[in-house]
Amino acid sequence: MKSLFIIAVWMISILFPKLVYAQADSVKVSEYFNKIKSNETSLNQFFMYMPKGGDIHNHLTGSVYAETYFKLAVEDKLWIDMHSGKLYPTRNAAVKAEVINPLQLSASMNNLSNLRRKLLELWSMRNPQAGGSVLKTSGDFFNAFDLFLAAAGSHLVELLHELKYRAACENVQYLEIMAMSPRIGPVEIDRFFGNGTYDKDNRILGKAILSNDGTLSDVLTILYKKWHASGEMRKFTKQYIHYMDSIDVNSNVADMPNAPVCYYQTYAVRNADPLKVFAQLYISFEACADASNTRFVGVNIISPEDGEQSIRFYRGHMAMFGFLKKMTPKDVKTSIHAGELTIGLVKPEELGFHIHEAVYTAMADRIGHGVDIAFEKESVSLINELKRRNIPVEINLTSNETVLGLREDSHPFPIYYRAGVPLIISTDDAGVLRTNLSEQYTLLILRYGLNYYDVKKLVRNSIVYSFAPKKAKKELLRKLNTKFRQFESKWVDNIATMREWGG
Ligand SMILES: [Zn+2]
Known part of the structure; x- marks a missing residue:
């Protein structure tokens, strides 16, 4: 039996020599990685070389x-x-x-x-x-x-160029950026539907959310039908799509072999009037579903979750997502900032339901942050649901430490990880936080000590759970495999060189 196994291994090595070498490289890199796990400088050096897949939770203005x-x-x-x-x-x-x-x-x-x-x-x-x-x-x-x-406002092309250039330099092959929201508000709504419409509709919508008397779905339906029949709203959506296309094309990194593939999330700004949030979400969903759209791949909701209107209308916002998911004929993907809160920042009862609502009411495809999970009501069954439905959580370590003071075991990374919830490492606002994706991996290892194969899985998750179109995703995954093979081969050479230094 043993001799049969040896013959099989020998046959594989004759038929697929590249595969055997690649596996040997991977093992050597993994052994090296185990030795440097607690050394910050060596980890920084390692991660600068390592392919990092995608950065799929990042805001344009905060990343510059x-x-x-x-x-x-x-x-x-x-x-x-x-x-x-x-x-x-x-x-x-x-x-x-x-x-x-x-x-x-x-x-x-x-x-x-x-x-x-x-x-x-x-x-x-x-x-x-x-x-x-x-x-x-x-x-x-x-x-x-x-x-x-x-x-920032008049320089979106330059800002976007900075992100693409940095990704290319840092071996990040894919970006999914929250670049700009549809600028629709009181002025546009009154121009399209008559003076005073915004205030009137905003009052009705706000009341339906806060009274919780079962009328919200009817109010959303009336607004949806009215907007859907409007040529002005359709024109606004087309202009928004066209503007995104133009800043994407004009910001491309010329003559750079590692230029990243780039798609965008459109979003609403949550700390605003409910009607404005719903109008932004409506245009966002319409833009993603439009036949002429090529760059928008998902919808999000941003700005401080503890803002006055963010808190007051949170359940309403989640209902809007759920409603638009149902009404939009195309499957529009959503990633929702949910649970970017902690004890002391808001009243304790606010911590009990935000992720739950994003998962069950809004039907989110991904969760951004999710750091208050331990304070959620029925958090164990909620974590199980994330796992069961394969809903990943986007982890932003520096952001959570800076904004909320969460690090090491005050951050829920280990809970999600142990449970087997799919996780993604991202930067959030690399510019304001003064970090990059490589440093996020260094922090991850210093704090939670994962092995090399765990890291590879996280990198792969950043493409697998991205909202990139099917064909683009397949190609990105193929390239990621090639990049890892090349990296591991190169790193084996680097190990030999470093050994000569006598370290
Ligand atoms: Zn964010």
Whole structure:
């Protein structure tokens, strides 16, 4: 029997020599990995080389570094409130906001270098250990976006280019970006449907959500039918799709062999009037389902989950997702920021149902963060449901540590991992947080000590559970396998080189 096995192995090695070599490389890399698991520098070095698949939870404006915003603000000669660090497009806008002595940025300023340092620390987590960044709380973190916003709006192409370029340099082959929401609100709704419509419909919708008297579904149906029959809404959707296509094409990384494949999630901003949220979600679903759409692959909902309106209308928002999932003829994928909360940030009862609602009411295909899972009512059966329905959780370690103070065993990664819920490692807002995807893997290993094969599985998850179209996904997975084979072969050479150093 044993001799038969040896003959079989010998035959395989003759017929498929590449496969045998690849497996041998994989084993050597795994052995090396076990030795460096607690060494931060060696892990950083290893992960810079390793293919990382996709970064599928990242926000465009939060992923761009503050240095870029400063450069754009100086080029555009924007005005700044030096006290708060907030940019304004014009002097008039600053004066209107009651800024005392606004300052116009320009390349010829004497103290440009000091100014730059100060603003980078107001706009991102730069150098906090040396008393640099003043972003100390969840509120500071989200406010930072508002400070540099004036430098972002007209430069989406440049911002997107930065993300694509960084992905190419960092061996990230796929990006799924939350780039921009449909800008629909009171002005557009009143223009399309008559003055006063927004306020009236918003009042009716808000009441239906808060009264919980069973009328919400009827109100959503009436709005849906009205919007669906509107040529203006259809035109708005087409323009939104067209605009996304144009910034995607114009931001492509030219002449770069590792340029990432890029798709986008459209989204609603949750801390807003319920009608505005529903209109943004409606356009988002319509855009994803439209025959002319090629870049949007999913819908999300963003902004602080503890915001006043976010909390008040949370159940309503989840009902909107569930409703639109049902009404939209095409299967539109959704990833929902849910449970990005912790004890002390909100009233304890708020922690009990957000992930549950995202899973059961909104029928989310992926969960973003999910860090308050331990505080959910019936959390064990909820975790089982995530596993049963194969709903992955997107893990953002630096983000959760910075915004919510969760790290090591105050983060639920081990609970999800032990249960076998599919997990994905992502960055969230790499620019404001001043991190990258490689560092997220380093943190993961330092904190939770996974082995190399576990890491490979997580990387693969980032493509398997992405919303990339079927054909693109198949190709991405094929390339990922090739990339891992090449990486492992290269890393075996690197191990030999490092051994010569005598380490
Ligand atoms: Zn996020």
